[in-house]
Amino acid sequence: MEKREVVILGVGIHKFGRFTDKRPHDLGREAASMALKDAGVDVKDIEAGFCGHVYQPMGVGMEVFREAGLTGIPVTNVEVACLSSSRGVMLAADLIAGGVYDLCLVIGVEKMQGGLIGLQGGEKSYEELMGMMTFPSRYALRTRRHMYLYGTTVEQIAQVSVKAHKNACLNPYAHYQVKLTLEDVLKSRLICDPITLYMSAPNSDGASAVLVCSKEKAKQYTTRPVLFAAWAGGTDTYIQGGDELKQSPAPLLARKVYDAAGVGPGDIDVAQVHDAFSPAEIIYVEKLGFCPEGEGGPFIWEGNTEIGGKIPVNTDGGLEARGHPLGATGGAMIAEIVWQLRGQAGARQVSNAKVGLVHNAGYGGDNVMLLKV
Amino acid sequence: MEKREVVILGVGIHKFGRFTDKRPHDLGREAASMALKDAGVDVKDIEAGFCGHVYQPMGVGMEVFREAGLTGIPVTNVEVACLSSSRGVMLAADLIAGGVYDLCLVIGVEKMQGGLIGLQGGEKSYEELMGMMTFPSRYALRTRRHMYLYGTTVEQIAQVSVKAHKNACLNPYAHYQVKLTLEDVLKSRLICDPITLYMSAPNSDGASAVLVCSKEKAKQYTTRPVLFAAWAGGTDTYIQGGDELKQSPAPLLARKVYDAAGVGPGDIDVAQVHDAFSPAEIIYVEKLGFCPEGEGGPFIWEGNTEIGGKIPVNTDGGLEARGHPLGATGGAMIAEIVWQLRGQAGARQVSNAKVGLVHNAGYGGDNVMLLKV
Numbered sequence: 001m002e003k004r005e006v007v008i009l010g011v012g013i014h015k016f017g018r019f020t021d022k023r024p025h026d027l028g029r030e031a032a033s034m035a036l037k038d039a040g041v042d043v044k045d046i047e048a049g050f051c052g053h054v055y056q057p058m059g060v061g062m063e064v065f066r067e068a069g070l071t072g073i074p075v076t077n078v079e080v081a082c083l084s085s086s087r088g089v090m091l092a093a094d095l096i097a098g099g100v101y102d103l104c105l106v107i108g109v110e111k112m113q114g115g116l117i118g119l120q121g122g123e124k125s126y127e128e129l130m131g132m133m134t135f136p137s138r139y140a141l142r143t144r145r146h147m148y149l150y151g152t153t154v155e156q157i158a159q160v161s162v163k164a165h166k167n168a169c170l171n172p173y174a175h176y177q178v179k180l181t182l183e184d185v186l187k188s189r190l191i192c193d194p195i196t197l198y199m200s201a202p203n204s205d206g207a208s209a210v211l212v213c214s215k216e217k218a219k220q221y222t223t224r225p226v227l228f229a230a231w232a233g234g235t236d237t238y239i240q241g242g243d244e245l246k247q248s249p250a251p252l253l254a255r256k257v258y259d260a261a262g263v264g265p266g267d268i269d270v271a272q273v274h275d276a277f278s279p280a281e282i283i284y285v286e287k288l289g290f291c292p293e294g295e296g297g298p299f300i301w302e303g304n305t306e307i308g309g310k311i312p313v314n315t316d317g318g319l320e321a322r323g324h325p326l327g328a329t330g331g332a333m334i335a336e337i338v339w340q341l342r343g344q345a346g347a348r349q350v351s352n353a354k355v356g357l358v359h360n361a362g363y364g365g366d367n368v369m370l371l372k373v
Numbered sequence: 374m375e376k377r378e379v380v381i382l383g384v385g386i387h388k389f390g391r392f393t394d395k396r397p398h399d400l401g402r403e404a405a406s407m408a409l410k411d412a413g414v415d416v417k418d419i420e421a422g423f424c425g426h427v428y429q430p431m432g433v434g435m436e437v438f439r440e441a442g443l444t445g446i447p448v449t450n451v452e453v454a455c456l457s458s459s460r461g462v463m464l465a466a467d468l469i470a471g472g473v474y475d476l477c478l479v480i481g482v483e484k485m486q487g488g489l490i491g492l493q494g495g496e497k498s499y500e501e502l503m504g505m506m507t508f509p510s511r512y513a514l515r516t517r518r519h520m521y522l523y524g525t526t527v528e529q530i531a532q533v534s535v536k537a538h539k540n541a542c543l544n545p546y547a548h549y550q551v552k553l554t555l556e557d558v559l560k561s562r563l564i565c566d567p568i569t570l571y572m573s574a575p576n577s578d579g580a581s582a583v584l585v586c587s588k589e590k591a592k593q594y595t596t597r598p599v600l601f602a603a604w605a606g607g608t609d610t611y612i613q614g615g616d617e618l619k620q621s622p623a624p625l626l627a628r629k630v631y632d633a634a635g636v637g638p639g640d641i642d643v644a645q646v647h648d649a650f651s652p653a654e655i656i657y658v659e660k661l662g663f664c665p666e667g668e669g670g671p672f673i674w675e676g677n678t679e680i681g682g683k684i685p686v687n688t689d690g691g692l693e694a695r696g697h698p699l700g701a702t703g704g705a706m707i708a709e710i711v712w713q714l715r716g717q718a719g720a721r722q723v724s725n726a727k728v729g730l731v732h733n734a735g736y737g738g739d740n741v742m743l744l745k746v
Contacts (some may be wrong), residue, residue, distance in 0.1 A: 003472070058427050058454050059736045062608045072622060074606040074738065079451040083433050087449055091464065098471015099376065151738055167678045233447040235435045249445060365447065 003097040005215035007225035008089075008371065010039025011335035016175040016206035016323030019111070024056045027207035028064035028109040031328075035105065035209035042220050043068055046211075047101040049075040050092055052108035053327035064107055066226030079327075082276060082362025083233070084108060085208055086330025090231045090367055092212040102217040104208045108332070110325035112203035134277065135363075136200065137193035143194055143279035149245075150294035152282060154194050156301045158185035159279035161198050161320050163306055168317025170348035173332070175204040175323030185278075200279035204323030210330025226338050227372045229355075230260035235365040244332040250287040250359060253368040257357075258289075261370045265289030268311060269353040269368075270340045272333035274361035275318040286360055287311065288368070309319070312350045315340060330360040330367065341373045376470040378588035380598035381462075381744065383412025384708035389548040389696030392484070397429045400580035402481040402613030403438035404701075406462045408478065408582035413594050416441055418473040419584075421467055422448040425481035425698030437480055455608070455649060455735025457481060458581055459703025463740055465585040473741050475590040476666035479583045481705070483698035486575035505619075508649065508736075509565035509573065515617040516567055516652035522618075522667065525655060527672035531558035532613070533651035534571050534693050536679055541690025543721035546705070548577040548696030558651075569742040572651035577696030581704025599711050600745045602728075603633035608738040623660040623732060630730075631662075634743045638662030640727040641684060643713045645706035647734035648691040654678070657732055658686065661741070685723045688713060701731040703740065714746045 010036025028051070036043055049070070051061025061077040078088040085108025092104035131137060146152045162182055168174035180198055214297040218225045224331035234249040236251045258264055265288060273288065275281040290311050291299040299305070305313035314334040319329060325371040337356035339345045358369040385407025387400040401424070409416055434450040451461040458481025461566025467478035495515070504510060519525045535555055541547035553571055561570040568746050591598045607622040631637055638661060640721045646661065648654040655669035664672040672678070678686035689695045689709040692702060710729035731742040 054431050058452065062453075062737045066611065071610045072607050072625075074460070074463075075453070075608050076464065077737075079431065079450040079452060080435075080448070087447070090447075091449065091468075094473045095464075095471060098468060100471050102466045109513065223406065224715050234445050235448050237444045252445075350575055363434045364450075 001287060006228040007094045007213050007215050007218045008095050008210060008228050008334065008338050009218050009225060010035040010211040011151060011211040012038060012209040013332055013335055014207040015173045016204040016325060024060055024109045024111050025064050025067050025080065027066050027205060028107045030133035031209040032064065032068050032105060032107050035211050039211045041103070041211060043070045044172065045068060046073060046103055046105045047318060048073055049105045050088035050104065050106045051075065051077045052088040052330060053077060053110055054079055054084055056109060056111065056327070061107065064109065067332055078169055080364040081329050082326050083364060083367045084327040086334060086358065086360040086367045086369065087233060089210050089331065089334060090233055090369070093231055094226050096212060096214050097221045102214045103316060106212060106331060107207065108328035108330060109207040110327040130206045133260045136195055138244060139277040139279060140192040141355060142196050142283060145243065145245050145333060146279065147296055150297065152297035153212060154186060155182060156297035157199060157279045157282060158182050159301055159321060160281045161185045162276060162304050164318045164320035165273065165313065165315055165347055165349055167307060167315050168321030170346065171316045171322060174317040174321055175202055176321045195277050195279070196262045201276045201319035201324035204325045206323060206325040206328045208328045208335055210331045215292040224373065226341050229370040229372045230257040231367065231369040232256040233367040245283065248287055248366060250361065250366045250368065253366055254288045255371045257368050259305045261372070263355060263370070267355050268357045269339065269355050270315060270350045271311060271313050271357040271359065272336055273313050273359045275320050276324060276362070277312055281313060288357065307350060309346055315345065315348045333358045333360055334369070337371050341371055377472060379466045379469050379601040380466045380586050380591045381415060381430050381583060381601050381707065381711050382586040382587050382591050382594055382598060383408040383414060383584040383710045385411060385703055386546045386608040386708050387580040387621040388546045389577040389698060392578045397433055397482045397484050398440050400578060401480045402440050404580035404582035405437065405441050405478060405480050405526060408584050412584045414476070414584060416443045419476055419478045419479045421446055423461035423477065423479045424448065424450045425479065425703060426483055427452055427454060427457055427698065428449060429482060432479065433482065438481065446653045453737040455699050456703050456733040456737060456740045457700040459707060459731065459742065460606060460619065460731040461586055461702065462583050462707060463606055463742070466601050466604055469585060469587050475587045477585045479704060480580065480584060481703060482580040484578045485698055492506040507622035507640055508626065509568055511617060512650040512652060513565040513568050515656060518616065518618045519652065519656060525670035527559060528555060529674045530567065530572060530652045530655060531555050532674055533648060533654045534558045537648065537687055537691040537705065538691035540680060540688050540721055541694030543719065544689045546693060547690040547694055548575055549598040549694045568650050574649045574692035574697035577698045579696060579698040579701045581701045581708055583704045584706050599714050600739050602743040602745045603630035604740065604742040605629040606738060618656070621660055621739060623657060623734065623739045623741065626739055627661045630741050630743045636728060636743070640728050641730045642728050643688060643710065644684060644686050644730040644732065645709055646686050646694050646732045648687055649697060649735070651693060654686060661730065661732055680721055680723060688718065688721045688723060706731045706733055
């Protein structure tokens, strides 16, 4: 069947940080309101809603939409761990491409009370019983493997966080607007060797909102929409006891979206890469094809992912410094790429950005998306 | 755009009840395995997965699919309270109708540790502070209103539960296979006047699975698929302090699916109606058009919703007696209608059932679906 083209019509963010005096609804409503204003869309024109969240109360999506003034439409809460809201956007895009809807709003929202270090529930596997299945430990395993195979250094890993924090200082929505030196990162508290505190994404509260629209319908609102050119998602290929570095579906998904959009990794002008822990950026720039396998460490050390570098990555500070409210993260990644492609990224603007990539990953799989103007 | 026709290719259930020694994964895997066997489908042929659940750990859907032998595909957890898994089926159907996929598996799974009486989190509304926003109290409000407006009696309400338990005795997957008398129901512990314990759905563990397929692709597997003829979902139109009886989107959604399928309520041979509390069946048979507004009480009292009656409702025992593991309920409702339409419902078979309706409701909205053979 012929598919329709899909665009991102508007985006919004509630600043990431700690907001103990606000309900998740307050965060979500503010992000939604910003996206609606950005697009010039009346909330009543929205045909379906999705809410990406992990730990919020049952029905929070419906409540947020109700508080935003919209009842009657189908609202579906979507949970795929750290990639919840980008999966919401991809579902909306699929439904719009397939002719089911013309205009959907995806809200991502999370309040991270108490933080998150492990996976809950169920009978424990051997790895879990040994404490190996918390997120820091899984990432640490991958990192040690990468260091062993390719000679990646802790300084290269720390540099990811230094760059992230530098970029976040240019982003008013970021959780932490503070510069860190290599020494700050390396000497911060050890979480799981070799990962230190400042190599780890903070537990932020926050919200994001993305208006997804058919290209046809978008003509009513704008003459310069951002094309949601291609997208693909999938679970990892985890095998108990298998190589932690080889379970990611990112290479396959990246290939799918490159092929679908008729581009290659060399055509990407700006990217969001899932840096829940700093070594992840090194691992994923390889898996997305921005540099050869094993060369992520030197690639980042030499400044290729800086604003002004060969392929600027996480221009908004990334998960490391912008923050990581699980359900809101994917939408925020998309928002940053939209702003970059529109030339609205202010002091952190990448010059002449025409093609952007979003890679959002986590427990539950990966999503890879391409946006174009 | 022209939409493709969608069928239900296979269904499965893990018996509802209390299974303290099993993980949610064990329940989900068993239901999935039954659905795959029912359809003659290899798990590797599934293109996308959805998992309906409310209170299970993050990523449970991905883990269930992994344990069922399937990685790499996108798996999305869907939460819309009591209607989670039927929303998963509707999303799959939309995606298949729109040409995105041909074959999806929707698993609904829930372990109800500790039960559920209220809504969590967030700033409390006036109603919540007064204890009015637990589910028994919301249903009790609607019930008292119905009794006031239409003269509905507690005996009529209790009869819903008597019938449900009678039907459940014929369903090997039901949580409670025990007959109740009118007196049993009326004299059981008062939960929220006029709702008694035996007018309330139990907190069951359980799982359901539904294989959703394009009609075209289904030809590979069967010559007699069950057509998923029409579906519609939407949030309620709740207004704080408004009439609890008027907030349901069910009448509008029912009209939509009747129109889409070219039928009326009189054409429905068998129905699943969301009886989280017994009065709900009385309220919803009206809203779905099976009897005029206000006449639900006498309609049920006179036996019209019994097996062999004018429109058999909740032939499997309904939420009342089959049980109500939130995320699994919607899929189980669909499974019962599929078995009825295929003539596989054993001792509870409705003769010559050709058109079935599923109404799944809860905090987050309603889903109404029509199935045909």
